[in-house]
Amino acid sequence: MAAQAGDTIYDEQRAPLTLGRLLKSGGAGSVFLIKERPHEVAKLYHSDKGGQVYERKVRAMLELRPDLPDVEDKGVRQVQIAWPTGLLRDKARGFLGFTMPALDVAATSDLEHVLQERQAREEGLPTALGPKMTLAANLAVMLAALHERQHYVVDLKPLNVRFYRKSLFIAMLDCDGFSIQGKGERFLSEQVTTDYLAAEFQQRGVAAGEEEAQDRFALAVMVFQLLNSGLHPYSGRPNGATLPSDLPGRIAAHLYPYAQGRGDTRILPSPVSGHAAFPAELRDMFDRAFANQARRRPAVAEWSSLLLRYARRNNGLLVKCAKDGAHQHFSGMPCAACARKTLLANSVRASKARPGKKAKSGLRHQQRPRATGATVTAAQNAVAAAPAAQPVGRIGFRTRIVVAIAGPLLFGWVMSWGMPAYRSYKAVASRSWSVDMMLGMHGGLLLLASLVFIVFVPMLILSKRP
Ligand SMILES: Nc1ncnc2c1ncn2[C@@H]1O[C@H](COP(=O)(O)OP(=O)(O)OP(=O)(O)O)[C@@H](O)[C@H]1O
Ligand SMILES: [Mg+2]
Missing domain, CATH: 1.10.510.10 (Transferase(Phosphotransferase) domain 1)
Structure with missing residues (x-):
């Protein structure tokens, strides 16, 4: 069963220790505070991990410690390396993990x-x-x-x-x-x-x-x-x-x-x-x-x-x-x-x-x-x-130039030629199918021109500078 806060574990000298809060669970094991030892934490391996190899490995680490003692900075103890300090076992002496210095x-x-x-x-x-x-x-x-x-x-x-x-x-x-x-x-x-x-x-x-x-x-x-x-x-x-x-x-x-x-x-x-x-x-x-x-x-x-x-x-x-x-x-x-x-x-x-x-x-x-x-x-x-x-504006520079030139031209065309032509057609038209078609075409063009003017010119003005 997975270890949890409140569980009792034992050090090498069979002294009982109580697991405190779970600090973090990683890929290999879980790290807990130890109630009786405020300056140490316990890393307990997940039970599916190769316990035997880890036991030998941690033992090897205990035997060959690097020379990296804690350092003092303005009266505060700073742990340089979380190297194991002892083995941890369950009641039946089975290997669980190790103790190491608690690091802030x-x-x-x-x-x-x-x-x-x-x-x-x-x-x-x-x-x-x-x-x-x-x-x-x-x-x-x-x-x-x-x-x-x-x-x-x-x-x-x-x-x-x-x-x-x-x-x-x-x-x-x-x-x-x-x-x-x-x-x-x-x-x-x-x-x-x-x-x-x-x-x-x-x-x-x-x-x-x-x-x-x-x-x-x-x-x-x-x-x-x-x-x-x-x-x-x-x-x-x-x-x-x-x-x-x-x-x-x-x-x-x-x-x-x-x-x-x-x-x-x-x-x-x-x-x-x-x-x-x-x-x-x-x-x-x-x-x-x-x-x-x-x-x-x-x-x-x-x-x-x-x-x-x-x-x-x-x-x-x-x-x-x-x-x-x-x-x-x-x-x-x-x-x-x-x-x-x-x-x-x-x-x-x-x-x-x-x-x-x-x-x-x-x-x-x-x-x-x-x-x-x-x-x-x-x-x-x-x-x-x-x-x-750097983000660039959604409307490209070239598009804006084209719209800025084409928009007014289209508008000018609508006002100076399109509109009068439409009116005169309407005035003189005999109700034949060809005239209806002409009127329809001009109506469509008018609509398109108005759309270009109404939609693109405000977009041009409102869009942010890139
Ligand atoms: N000595 C320590 N003091 C305080 N917190 C620690 C200590 N050792 C580990 N922790 C906390 O527990 C977390 C997991 O520890 P660790 O990386 O040793 O576990 P792991 O299971 O091997 O994880 P990973 O799968 O990332 O290798 C660390 O990221 C850290 O937050
Ligand atoms: Mg790891």
Whole structure:
């Protein structure tokens, strides 16, 4: 029977514990408060899930904890990672699940929300380069601690990574889904998300022993997105050739357009990208991460030491923009946020100057590669803000011109020729069938002309400017 609030469960020392409120039920299990332990929660697996494997996996997690202690932010304890703290059993000693530290989920947001700039602004989440660099560095530090114990996230993506809104520390949940190194046994992770999956795994998935390479790739994608307004490193402009329209297809085909030097000629960078304003050492890291040879990908520890250097304020590697106080940029480099703002404003202006037609500005190609499956990519949203998506009026510009000219002409014709002709026909008509037909034709024309005038001219006047 499914566990519920009020049930008694037991820890490894057979101490009874009472389940409190159900916090959430997920795909693998249900998470409950524990009455006797306010700082812990219980995750109880659904009974149809492979209990035996989970028991060994959680035991392995207890034996090899990553070095990620809770952190204090202004006197408030912040749990960095919801790692198991003990096994939970039923009265008959059967395995039920595990305890883990309770995390204040309400004080956190997921990284996906930061990558969607408009949403981030609306929710008061960071939009400037500085805090995003801090988030990227903190994420790399967290992964480095996991990798040190040979644990890997595998299904690493912005939606699966949370952070404390105030302190910008990372908070990791659902760790029993990671690939876990046990003593002489590896417990695999079952899920992947193809928008964050390295080229070599797109077809066949991630096998045991390959998880680190996958985490290295996914981290690089997320860092690129954090530092580049949510833009996915495999979104760009096809350069003539027909290319895959979805991100996984582009990853598999190595269509990375932001490399230094000559790069791939099949695809061009998105014009809103700020990659040209990254310092060379950062660009080198991205170029290695997205190179065709997987062995060149930087380890997460390399990322953490580089990003921490940039995130530390007193290093002065990021500076406030002189033009816009809300912007930050790499020291000695132009402000990418300003360039992006100008580009977007120009593009909006251009699309306004060409109403009725799809904006043909340089941003039109921002039609991003398709996101796949359940994965919602940040590229999607970064591009959703592009001006090509500006609504246009329902009546096109050309239609309005035609109606504006034709309407008065028709009206003039009706008044100056049609109407007198109709009257004179009526006056002189002998009641023959041919005259009746003429009168009918003129009557029809009159009706049509009046309709055009009555319907289209007010529509022209009332319709909003695109
Ligand atoms: N340590 C925790 N503290 C507070 N809440 C938690 C904790 N762990 C999990 N939760 C809550 O429970 C939810 C489900 O947890 P979790 O993701 O571990 O379950 P799951 O069954 O593996 O879900 P999924 O199918 O999404 O992988 C989380 O989204 C979160 O809201
Ligand atoms: Mg899970």
